[in-house]
Amino acid sequence: MGPAPLELDAVTKRFGSFTAVRDLTMSVPKGSIVGFLGPNGAGKSTSLRMALGVLSPDKGKVSLFGAQPNIESLRHVGFLPEERGLYKKMTARATISYFARLKGMSAGESRKRADELLERMGLGDFARSRVSKLSKGMSQKVQILSSLAHQPDFLILDEPFSGLDPVNQQGLEDMIIEEHKRGATILFSTHVMEHAERLCDSIVMMARGRKVFDGTLDEAFGALGRAVLIGVSAGFDLDAALKPKGFEINERSGDIWRVKLPAGVDAQDALRAAIDAGAPITSFRPEEARLRDVFVSLVSEAEAEDLRQSLAADTARKVA
Ligand SMILES: Nc1ncnc2c1ncn2[C@@H]1O[C@H](COP(=O)(O)OP(=O)(O)OP(=O)(O)O)[C@@H](O)[C@H]1O
Numbered sequence: 001m002g003p004a005p006l007e008l009d010a011v012t013k014r015f016g017s018f019t020a021v022r023d024l025t026m027s028v029p030k031g032s033i034v035g036f037l038g039p040n041g042a043g044k045s046t047s048l049r050m051a052l053g054v055l056s057p058d059k060g061k062v063s064l065f066g067a068q069p070n071i072e073s074l075r076h077v078g079f080l081p082e083e084r085g086l087y088k089k090m091t092a093r094a095t096i097s098y099f100a101r102l103k104g105m106s107a108g109e110s111r112k113r114a115d116e117l118l119e120r121m122g123l124g125d126f127a128r129s130r131v132s133k134l135s136k137g138m139s140q141k142v143q144i145l146s147s148l149a150h151q152p153d154f155l156i157l158d159e160p161f162s163g164l165d166p167v168n169q170q171g172l173e174d175m176i177i178e179e180h181k182r183g184a185t186i187l188f189s190t191h192v193m194e195h196a197e198r199l200c201d202s203i204v205m206m207a208r209g210r211k212v213f214d215g216t217l218d219e220a221f222g223a224l225g226r227a228v229l230i231g232v233s234a235g236f237d238l239d240a241a242l243k244p245k246g247f248e249i250n251e252r253s254g255d256i257w258r259v260k261l262p263a264g265v266d267a268q269d270a271l272r273a274a275i276d277a278g279a280p281i282t283s284f285r286p287e288e289a290r291l292r293d294v295f296v297s298l299v300s301e302a303e304a305e306d307l308r309q310s311l312a313a314d315t316a317r318k319v320a
Pocket residue numbers: 015020038039040041042043044045046047082191
């Protein structure tokens with residue numbers, strides 16, 4: 001099986017007194033597609049830079065194919081950086097073939113591969129156009145193709161979907177699936193949950209430099225808990241009616257209430273309890289959890305925890 005493409009073991013990265021990544025442990029197993037999620041500033045790009053050896057961690061250990069990132073292991077990696085940048089005067093074809101050659105492909109092979117990839121991404125007619133003549137989305141596609149032209153074993157894509165329209169986002173999803181079928185392991189960062197939902201085996205979620213979740217999609221939905229949405233006629237207090245029956249309501253939108261389902265209790269039980277309590281029910285729908293909900297819930301928990309810790313630290317300072 002060989003070593004995992006990537007293992008981060010308790011890595012921490014500080015910039016001055018600011019900790020961008022704190023004690024992050026994660027693993028990207030061979031053959032997986034892992035989504036790396038988190039809001040702006042969560043520490044995703046910093047972690048990916050450490051994975052590639054562009055930044056060194058202040059603490060902890062990075063292992064790329066079983067060793068510290070080095071020239072040999074990096075040949076097997078394709079990387080799309082968050083900061084985009086291509087040589088404006090080069091043609092699309094020359095750009096892709098140049099990056100493939102840097103990673104060891106022969107000149108002839110790299111040109112053939114560039115043509116193939118440009119055709120596949122709908123850019124066949126622009127193969128000989130200079131990058132300066134391409135639209136923003138087109139040059140983004142050229143940059144993505146440049147990262148995978150040498151058929152890497154491990155693809156690390158930092159926000160690959162940003163800057164692409166919905167049709168091209170779909171094209172990129174298809175390409176990621178193809179790369180995976182070819183045998184590549186893939187790690188990509190995003191804050192668009194839908195891509196992760198469709199593509200990933202597992203996800204790692206970050207907030208404020210800390211890992212807040214690491215597991216499969218099913219486990220992520222499990223972390224959120226199940227719920228049912230019950231609509232009642234205006235003015236009825238469903239919370240007051242269901243609380244004595246052991247149900248908890250944490251959200252409400254107009255007259256639609258989100259009733260949490262404790263373990264072992266299903267949606268029908270909540271409906272029955274609401275009817276028994278005399279609720280004038282207008283609608284009933286078991287909630288279909290989305291990754292977006294899990295994300296919002298875990299990120300807000302992490303933010304609340306941060307706030308609690310800083311208030312506690314403030315109080316401790318004042319007392320001292
Ligand atoms: N070289 C640096 N010097 C100082 N601070 C930095 C540096 N690089 C990143 N940071 C800070 O570290 C934090 C994490 O940044 P990072 O780019 O890793 O987040 P991210 O999760 O990739 O966010 P985004 O989705 O916005 O790209 C941010 O607050 C950022 O300002």
